[in-house]
Amino acid sequence: MQIKETPKEYDAVIVGSGAGGGMSAKVLSDAGLKVAVIEAGPFFDPKDPETMTQMKWPYESPRRGGWTKERNFGELDMAYGGWNLDGEPYTQKDDSNFMWFRSRMLGGRTNHWGRISLRFGPKDFKGHTQDGLGDDWPIGYEDVKPYYDKLDKMIGVFGSNEGLPNDPDGFFLPPPKPRLHELYYIKAAKKLGVTVIPSRLSILTKRINAERGVCFYCNQCNRSCSAYADFSSGSCLIFPAQKSNGQVDLYNNCMVREVVMNKEGKARGVSYINKEDGRSYEIRGKVVILAASACSTARILLNSKDGGSAGLGNSSGLVGKYLHDSTGSGRGGFIPALMDRKMYNEDGVGGMHVYSPWWLDNSKLDFGRGYHIEVWGGMGMPNYGFGMGMDGFNKFMGISEGGYGDKLRDDVKRYYGATIGFGGRGECIAREDNYCELDPDVVDQWGIPVLRFKYSFSDHELNQAKHMQQTFEQLIDAMGGHVFGDTPTKEQNYGLNKGGEIIHEVGTTRMGNDPATSVCNKYQQLHDVDNVYITDAGPFVSQADKNCTWTIMALSMRASEHIVEQLNKRNI
Amino acid sequence: MKRRETIKTLLAGSLAGGAVVSSQSCKTEGGVEGVIEEAFSVGVGRTxxxxxxxxxxxxxxxxxxxxxxxxxxxxxxxxxxxxxxxxxxxxxxxxxxxxxxxxxxxxxxxxxxxxxxxxxxxxxxxxxxxxxxxxxxxxxxxxxxxxxxxxxxxxxxxxxxxxxxxxxxxxxxxxxxxxxxxxGYVGNRPNVWDGVPAEVLKDHDVDYDPEWIAKCINQEKRNELVQWDDEGNVLNN
Structure with missing residues (x-):
């Protein structure tokens, strides 16, 4: 295998084009810098008719939106990728079963995510101070707030200012009105003393600039919006970066192997494999910004043996450690009062219109941290899976399950829109013994050593899931409904999703003031090498009961401004 | 009205037949409507x-x-x-x-x-x-x-x-x-969601809380460029 050197030298080489990498590209280009963005998948633009799935009908495909190995969330979902990629395995240590979702395309997983955009609150940055669990961040809410504010205005997020202590206000676009099932939810939640407020999603209910359209309520943000009315990294960061002051070159279908160092112990650039010709190349930059996703970035560092046998930036031995994902547990129910719906278009935005932020005090509970509740339901577009098991609702009505003919047809219509479901998403307490590392035996199809995972739960997560399930049952009961299935038992981990399954993995290159106990500093700069930064979720010290994307972007903006400043001062 | 025409009208900032008329339509450069129209001429996007x-x-x-x-x-x-x-x-x-x-x-x-x-x-x-x-x-x-x-x-x-x-x-x-x-599914088309129809609310034992609704988008002004005060209050909703 020959290495061809790319003659170009950039101010910065950015690895990954998702939320973190996209934001770095935007900030650096705004500052007039020359950057390369290296992405392991193909180019993607949500408005390209060749790849667009938005506004398509299920009957436009023979599998009606069903699962494929290229798109694990259904063939109309706009993330090329899944839990297993051909030729790119990952392995498990002992009895771990960590799930790793990777998307290979420009914009990465931002093309299909739920757009749930929650600021971390003041308590979330100082968890250890609150309850002695985990560690504090080296920064606080006041350090990140200005970036959240800028982010709200730059990208757009709807929501409402509620004055809640740990779910900060922001610069929101007005939220959409609740749908019918959400009104039922609000009523039930209030009855039980569960806080409920308008949801916070990065979808444009109101115009924020001339380049992006306004939501037209098709409910398909997971298919990535052709009018750019939702946040995807390509449409909202990479493309604007290309039109900005600097120069942004995209290197698509290029798989980064490692960071390459010079004799002075600084990063010189990265080496990558061009998937189209199978050859290795090197690309140079004054700064290397890793934003390949928490685990992929850890993998690149561990594989960068120019930085020492333990990998680059790993003098603490903590690269890959403290891996954690949001906890998750879900439950559904059947609500008889929502039977025989009057038909009207209630698609709404591509996600919930209302949600419940964490509402209780953990000092009175048997688990350390909170969770929020996501709500789904309504008369959605039928897709593969529609009607399967629907005849089973008959048992709630005290009539025979199954059947056929006109009766079955009537049943389907009666039950359509009468289900509701909840997803609890909570904080998993970060632990050093949850980690990814290089598998000593296995390489991928390009010969790059792969990750091996070790992941387990503590009682904090298990008891939290148990609490979620109790809450969901109470909520469904308060709506006069019937819960689906039996209450998950202790043996079933109380319905807790597997590690990684919520696709919020963070913490593998955590930040801190002490180089002995952290991988990067509070500006996400490696302690060991000052011209390598990490702008994905790797630097998170803790997850909070919030989805990570909004904080990835706020912190990426902050780190990227620091990079610009350091380059201008010629410090790096 | 044909779907394609609906899209065009919507993206231009008004919804024919609906209550919503934009007062300050701000058209996107490059013609988003053209792009979406083109998309309807091919099937489901595939690699x-x-x-x-x-x-x-x-x-x-x-x-x-x-x-x-x-x-x-x-x-x-x-x-x-x-x-x-x-x-x-x-x-x-x-x-x-x-x-x-x-x-x-x-x-x-x-x-x-x-x-x-x-x-x-x-x-x-x-x-x-x-x-x-x-x-x-x-x-x-x-x-x-x-x-x-x-x-x-x-x-x-x-x-x-x-x-x-x-x-x-x-x-x-x-x-x-x-x-x-x-x-009877009537979605999967561009539209403007402005809440549950009044007659449906009447049929169900739920209602909109005025305080909640006051926070929600005023769809007549959705095409106006958003303006906030320093506290994050939207000035033109």
Whole structure:
């Protein structure tokens, strides 16, 4: 295998084009810098008719939106990728079963995510101070707030200012009105003393600039919006970066192997494999910004043996450690009062219109941290899976399950829109013994050593899931409904999703003031090498009961401004 | 109004026939409407690899004509035509099930075996194939396997097949154009969500809280460029 050197030298080489990498590209280009963005998948633009799935009908495909190995969330979902990629395995240590979702395309997983955009609150940055669990961040809410504010205005997020202590206000676009099932939810939640407020999603209910359209309520943000009315990294960061002051070159279908160092112990650039010709190349930059996703970035560092046998930036031995994902547990129910719906278009935005932020005090509970509740339901577009098991609702009505003919047809219509479901998403307490590392035996199809995972739960997560399930049952009961299935038992981990399954993995290159106990500093700069930064979720010290994307972007903006400043001062 | 025209109107900032008229329409440069119109002229977006795989699957043979014949009869027993809606076969459900068996090969044996089970049962009881026996005789067999909570042990395998088939027929039918119309789903088109219709609220024991609604988007001003004060209050909603 020959290495061809790319003659170009950039101010910065950015690895990954998702939320973190996209934001770095935007900030650096705004500052007039020359950057390369290296992405392991193909180019993607949500408005390209060749790849667009938005506004398509299920009957436009023979599998009606069903699962494929290229798109694990259904063939109309706009993330090329899944839990297993051909030729790119990952392995498990002992009895771990960590799930790793990777998307290979420009914009990465931002093309299909739920757009749930929650600021971390003041308590979330100082968890250890609150309850002695985990560690504090080296920064606080006041350090990140200005970036959240800028982010709200730059990208757009709807929501409402509620004055809640740990779910900060922001610069929101007005939220959409609740749908019918959400009104039922609000009523039930209030009855039980569960806080409920308008949801916070990065979808444009109101115009924020001339380049992006306004939501037209098709409910398909997971298919990535052709009018750019939702946040995807390509449409909202990479493309604007290309039109900005600097120069942004995209290197698509290029798989980064490692960071390459010079004799002075600084990063010189990265080496990558061009998937189209199978050859290795090197690309140079004054700064290397890793934003390949928490685990992929850890993998690149561990594989960068120019930085020492333990990998680059790993003098603490903590690269890959403290891996954690949001906890998750879900439950559904059947609500008889929502039977025989009057038909009207209630698609709404591509996600919930209302949600419940964490509402209780953990000092009175048997688990350390909170969770929020996501709500789904309504008369959605039928897709593969529609009607399967629907005849089973008959048992709630005290009539025979199954059947056929006109009766079955009537049943389907009666039950359509009468289900509701909840997803609890909570904080998993970060632990050093949850980690990814290089598998000593296995390489991928390009010969790059792969990750091996070790992941387990503590009682904090298990008891939290148990609490979620109790809450969901109470909520469904308060709506006069019937819960689906039996209450998950202790043996079933109380319905807790597997590690990684919520696709919020963070913490593998955590930040801190002490180089002995952290991988990067509070500006996400490696302690060991000052011209390598990490702008994905790797630097998170803790997850909070919030989805990570909004904080990835706020912190990426902050780190990227620091990079610009350091380059201008010629410090790096 | 045709969907394409609706989109054009919407993106230009007004919704014909609705209550919403923008006061300050701010058109996007580069013409988003043109892009979306173009998108409707091609099918579901696919990568070249996906397109190639679907082409191959569609060309592959699985169910025989005899099996498709039995399947068609069963599909139409599950969802026959009504005065207002087509049958499962009119919605091309057998083709869908044939395709899915190729796409998800774990379905192959259960589908083929289930169809054979039904034919064996017809032969045993009425000395002929399922296709050849009378409608009354077919229903006699179907009634023995269509109700999971009433099934007797000797029909359990048949019930399992029918259960699976019912699910596939419902999915195939209600994801077809005919089925979506029959269901009455009226979404998947550009529109402006402005809350639950008043008459629906009246039918249900829920209502909008005025305090909550005051925070929500005023759809008449959705095309106005947002302005905030320093506290994050929207000034033009």
């Amino acid at each position: 070249p690899e996906e397109r190639e795989r679907d082409r191959k699957l569609l060309a592959e043979d699985f169910l025989t004509d005899d099996e498709l014949g039995t399947l068609a009869i069963l599909c139409d027993i599950i969802l026959p035509a009504t005065p207002t809606a087509g049958s499962a076969t009119e919605a091309e459900v057998p083709d869908f099930i044939n395709f899915m068996s190729k796409d998800a090969p774990f379905l192959k044996v259960p589908i083929r075996g289930g169809l054979a089970w039904v034919n064996n049962e017809a032969l045993k009881r009425f000395d002929d194939s399922f296709e050849a026996i009378t409608e009354k005789q077919r229903i006699e067999i179907v009634d023995d396997i269509a109700y999971p909570d009433k099934v007797t042990p000797e029909f359990n395998q048949g019930m399992k097949f029918f259960d699976r088939l019912r699910g596939l027929v419902l999915t195939g039918y209600y994801t077809s154009k005919i089925g979506i119309e029959d269901l």
